[in-house]
Amino acid sequence: MASLSVEYVDHNYPGFLAAAFEVAADELMADGIPSQPFLEREEEFDIITVPYVPVDPVSQKVIAGPSQQGVICQRGSDELYIQRWGQDRFQEYYGQYGIQTIWNWTEGLRPCPVYLRHCYLAAEKLGCLDSFLDETYLVDRTTK
Template identity: 50%
Template sequence: MITILGLGSLLSERSSRMTFPELQNFRLGRVPNYRRVFGHPASIFFQRGIANLETKEISSLSAEPCPGHAGFVCSVFEVPNSDMMSENGVPSLAFLEREEEFNILPDVVYHGLDSPDATGTGILCTSSDDDTYLSRWGKDHFQKQYGQYGVDTIWGWKRDSGLRPCAVYLRHCYLAAKSMGEVCFSSFLDETYLVDRETILRDYIASNPKVLEVQPPPELVGRYSG
């Protein structure tokens, strides 16, 4: 078994089971020294027709190293290590393909939410860079996944770029966090940042309340409803 640390849609056990139906011991923890950021576009949002490039509402979540930061509340659960990690702790090709744009770290420290002294390590999807993506997958793959949609960078969005969360995905994660109780929900609102690394999600939603009214297409209701 391997331990997964979830920071967005995986905050919900129901949503997590859609990806990992055999998960065990679902619980909450805290990842210190990392920051949760809506800082990069996800290709799947374009493929599923829920990205809005005109308004820059195209971004997904990742975690980025931030030494000394209090971190954020995450989900913690175990899954069978079928095709995810090799024996030496390196992500398998199948796992990399599933989370293709991320830097997958296998030994990120977390603390139990109910027992802060109880620590462990798990797998966390963290920020990467365009050069790593291109060296791993090639320019043709980048064109297929991003370029054809008018996106010329994954991880190069500057703090003043105006990049915004994909509204359907934001609502999905918002509902997932809310379903896990006040501690998890407050962390999601107050310990999640926009691309500027200054605006917290609570303030963004207060200024743009209609983002929570954006519904997924009918065929995606089950997948994007928290």
């Protein structure tokens, strides 16, 4: 099973629609970096700060004003995981179960059905279902 993350595209990609929400101040460190509990919960991701612009949920047009900064879960790597958490933790959480990689799958990996349903329903409710369906790919980076 797998979850959803963003992946950097190195060409002039216009972006995608996503939900942005505020997190209570005690969830963040003073400098805006996610707290240790957040990093632990999202341990396999590369947590990055990205610019975003607010969009009207009905018209899907950009709301005038400056871009803002948000935190997003980007595709990580096995190397980043081991650098951050150590080989022993990788072995304990994954290796002992025969899982040799978190991120280097090329086929045979499918989203967790319950999580995918939550993502689908949220995108539908927020009015960005077309964006979700058009810009979300499975691990092969071809299948939508």
